[in-house]
Amino acid sequence: MSRSGVEAIVSDYFARLRRALAPLPRSRRDQLLEDLREHVTLARAGLSEESEESELSVREILDHLGRPEDIAAEALAAYPRRPSRRRALGLATAAAVLAAGGTFAGIAASGSPPAATRTDAAMVPLANSDCSPATDAATSGGPASTLTSKATEVAHGMVAGNRWSLWSARGQSGANGLEDGGLVLDGRAYGLCPGFPNPAELELADVGATGIVYGVIGYHGLAKVDLYKSTAGTFDRGTLLPAPEVMLTSGVSFFIGTLPKSACDYPSLELNAAAKEGSSQHNLGFGRCVTGKLVEITFSQGAWTIHR
């Protein structure tokens, strides 16, 4: 048997699997790859006890494991069950198409998706990857220690007279670290719900006289970020709002800015982001505002591209 032949078969399989899992958030993708690697390692260890490993026996292990595309379909379809603020809205749908030329494009809506956002592509559940604990309106604005005890500060600054600091979850990096970490604003912890599958996500915090918006743009590199006071359920941009401060941190963009009026005065915002890797529109509707909390997101729709 050829040792290198066996290794090539296994590495080809995992390369294909990695590609098929690309639409998943990194933490999930890495977890699945780790689980499946363990499966193959154990299965191969079992083989080598019985007889010498051959290309044929390794192929058999991979055949039993199944086509990477099927595993990816299961991961995308079954994802996630945990209630998130969007799931709480009831049925949420997203459609994503993998176009020729390696551009990933998607369109997603929740709440009551207008007809314009529906497509004939396969519908998969709209998913948020792991949200830090404080993203929903009910529990956001808790003590900073709930966040800082398990994260590392990666940036800080001042906004509307309040000190803010951005935290990345320990053991994670990139957008995932920020999304599983969060923001400390005026001593309170606020989450950062990731926009998966939309790379651009925004939170609106009610902290008094002026609302504060912040979010992560999951494209690599610095993104251009525009905010609009808009109308939920449309992609009409509406009125351009003051540009937020955008910075590159953990390899992706974080933005934070002050709105001219109170958070209660913005029933809808649109976030437009553009980076080398792609561009994204995210139209959000907001519910009741409560001082010291994030404003609940009651509607969400987006369209985006990812050039790979």
Next chain:
Amino acid sequence: MYRMIPGGAANLMAQMRRGSIEFCVLALLREQERYGLDLSRRLAADGLVTSEGTMYPLLARLRQDGLVETSWHESSQGPPRRYYRLTGEGRAALEAFTVQWRSFRDAIDNLLDGGRAR
């Protein structure tokens, strides 16, 4: 009238599997911890998952939902393994499903038997 198309039947099986598969995993964990390879082979052998690999997204979801938890065990033979075990929440979910499943099964059985039972 009886005009069920074969594709419809296959789809029905897929839907029934999808609806019950996570409880099958919980049931396998009721008495003992198991590692992924063991779980996926058992379910694939019973035809409850289409391939062993599709089991892992499901395990990830159960873990995310807090129904199972995992720990690494060293093994005297071979590499370390990640073991899955039921949480209290997982056990409660399994118990609730067991009750519902039995009453569902009995109701269908009754109908299929022409309502003779009772």
